Amino acid sequence: MANKFIRLIKSRVSCREYSDKRVPTKKVLAVAEAGKYAPSGRNRQIANIYVVKSKPNVEKLRNLSFELLDRDCMHGVQAIILVAGPAEDDFTDKDCSCILENMFLAAHSLGLGSCWINQFDSLLRSKNGLKVKKTLGIPDNFKVVGGCALGYVKDNVSLEVKERKADFIKIL
Numbered sequence: 001m002a003n004k005f006i007r008l009i010k011s012r013v014s015c016r017e018y019s020d021k022r023v024p025t026k027k028v029l030a031v032a033e034a035g036k037y038a039p040s041g042r043n044r045q046i047a048n049i050y051v052v053k054s055k056p057n058v059e060k061l062r063n064l065s066f067e068l069l070d071r072d073c074m075h076g077v078q079a080i081i082l083v084a085g086p087a088e089d090d091f092t093d094k095d096c097s098c099i100l101e102n103m104f105l106a107a108h109s110l111g112l113g114s115c116w117i118n119q120f121d122s123l124l125r126s127k128n129g130l131k132v133k134k135t136l137g138i139p140d141n142f143k144v145v146g147g148c149a150l151g152y153v154k155d156n157v158s159l160e161v162k163e164r165k166a167d168f169i170k171i172l
Helices: 004-011 025-036 055-069 092-109 127-135
Strands: 048-052 079-086 113-117 142-151
Touching: 004 092, 025 048, 025 079, 025 092, 025 142, 048 055, 055 079, 055 127, 079 092, 092 113, 092 142
Parallel strands: none
Antiparallel strands: 048 079, 079 142, 113 142
């Protein structure tokens, strides 16, 4: 059984090669808005979404990546959406993950490439990272569960759906 939405889910893949074309703010905000409608534990809605689109702030994150990882973990994107919540809350990882998935699907539906970037929490805990975290307005007691790298897929890049394990689903 497949409908349009299930086909969208099955065709979404991570993109790690982006064009230089800037994503219009309207599309970036549409992706972030989709994140707001993700389920949250007991509907507390404890997570925050941080749209990082200004060139100086994107470069601060990119520079942190080069400084600590010796590579651009953002894959050259010009927009990234960070999702964070209270570090001590048991629901933060789960709630933020649901938000991220909504955003990945929304990006795909809008013709954008996306990729889950999971290094930001450790990057933003470094000495320079704490300064960047403050610049971005992320509270000290919040952890960044992930980032949604967002951009147009680079020309001539083929994004193929990878085969899934056959025994992934158990019927009991």
